[in-house]
Amino acid sequence: MARKFIDCREFPSEMNCTVAIAADSEGELLEAAVQHAVSVHKHEDTPELRAMLKSIFHDGTAPMEQPGRAA
Numbered sequence: 001m002a003r004k005f006i007d008c009r010e011f012p013s014e015m016n017c018t019v020a021i022a023a024d025s026e027g028e029l030l031e032a033a034v035q036h037a038v039s040v041h042k043h044e045d046t047p048e049l050r051a052m053l054k055s056i057f058h059d060g061t062a063p064m065e066q067p068g069r070a071a
């Protein structure tokens with residue numbers, strides 16, 4: 001199953017949130033993302049919020065900044 005993630009840095013917000021969330025299914029990821037948006041960003045859990053979150057889902061895992069890590 002394809003891993004999916006959402007990176008809050010892409011989410012329109014004023015708080016410079018840098019959280020990334022990953023899950024093995026879109027449903028799980030959406031639930032986690034909605035909970036994060038509601039609890040941290042004080043969004044309302046609406047169909048519009050869910051659609052916006054889904055629009056910034058990506059395949060794979062969140063890129064990590066690993067300075068100096070050579071292959």
Ligand SMILES: [Zn+2]
Nearest residue numbers: 008017019040
């Ligand atoms: Zn956030």
